[in-house]
Amino acid sequence: MYAALNQDKRLTNAVESNFEDKYFCVKCERPVILIKNDNNAFFKHETANHNEENERDIHKKGKELIVDALKILGYQNIESEYYLKTIKQRPDIFINRKTIIEYQCAKINVDKLSSRVESYHALKIPNIWILGGEYLSNKIDRAHLKFISYRKPWGFYLIMLDSEHEQINLFYSIKLFGPFNKIRYKQKSFLIEDIQQLLEFKANLNQSISLEINPYQLDKIRKLKGKKADALKLKFYQSNKQTVEDFLKQKKFGSLKPIYQNHQWKLICGEQPEYLRQPFLRTKKEDN
Template sequence: MYAALNKNEELIYAIEVKTIEEFHCAKCFEPVKLIQKNNTAYFQHLTKKFNEINERDIHKQGKDILVDNFTKLGYDNIKEEQFLTDIKQKPDVLLTDNLVLEYQCAIIDIQKLVKRVEGYQKLQLKNVWILGGDYLSEKILKKHLKFLSYDSNWGFYLIMLDAEKKMYHLFYQVRFLGLFNKITYNKKSFCTDDIDELFKFKSEFKSYPLIKVDHYQIKRIRNLHGVKVDKLKEKFFNRSGQTVEEFLTNKSVNYQKPIYNNHYWRIICGELPRYLEQPFLYKKRES
């Protein structure tokens, strides 16, 4: 659950909570607790059974919206949770013989996600994943990056569906900015009744100016230490005759593709790029 009521009966998002207080579910008004871990935040009912029921309700609402919306778009013979024998998977919505929709509400680890996507790829099924439930957020966080896809009209993007508010949120032209891979993006929202407008939408691609490295980023790098960081800094100095901080001072950098696991300053100082696991952007490389 991504939002709840605070003591003043104001709706507040879990990621925006600054102080711990009592919270209540906006739907049933039962008490909920705030869960914060691994750069994620959400509210949870005090009983596991209630949480499971609530998650199933939200998931069902989302699937119903998707079936209704894509029926209006002209798809017929839509199937829900049809078991695919060859890969032993049940997609949320099977639109055609080669297109499935997944409405992902519960947190899923990357290994399980990759396995499911590879199963669809094995059957040559295009799979589109739309985020809801515990993944709903006003902004893109690191936990969302594994779901990024690419489209010629939107660039790197992902879609969220708020089933309760009946709204789609398109995050598009997702990019990394600066030396520490700050996530930047554009966002546009659509009512679920206007799903045709969502797929007609074409973003305007602009040329962004170079961003000058500021004093704060240099200070942050100077304070970074550890075996790998110190080795990188030493290797860079031995090769170039200047420190990493001297090299980066007053340097200007471009926006970067949101595909790297290591920070951009490390890459431009000679570290090999390490790529995020993003199964929608490329198929698993053969070993």
């Protein structure tokens, strides 16, 4: 189905929907799942694989696997669901009462995520988030970008845990590529018993690619309408006596840090940078 009711009971097209909200079937009002990629967008009914009971089982097994991995690394004082009174939170795993690990299986919006992360930071407790359940995927999409962290050996990265196959998937060297910020990354998998190899892994981050803008992309920019896009095109023409499309012809586009809301072509044409909300990137965006 290509439309569903949102949380406010308003009919919403799948193309205009996001992964943060909940949606319901127009006919039976049962929960539906948003399926969305570069080529298509639609809703489908939840199945037994997506119900709460199954989600709890995935979460429980994942936590057990994380605890096993920590024991392999030599950690002893590992507590589950320890209650932090001052912030009224129960993190999934607390290591030596110094480091928190959260295994995030259910969808969470960026406001709630930021609040949780900031509450841990207020207590000066480092927190690591591992994705699973509804976030588990063999590729990264826009819903994953708010979880991105930075580590020098891996660049911008995020970690997923496939509890069914007892496997950790590292997505690293994450970048935005081309005029429309296509997500590019590398991926490497480790079994739980090989957790030490994950921590010792050092990626080759020096590879760079640049491609010339193509006619289809130029035509897409030419047809793009809207208040902000029109203002950018007009301002660019007034300053350069040249249209955005003519300026971009034969321009080469490389990669950007995965921290920008703006498409790369807009940044090149002078639009003020707007950053994605990413609570795990605590330093200045430009310094990462």
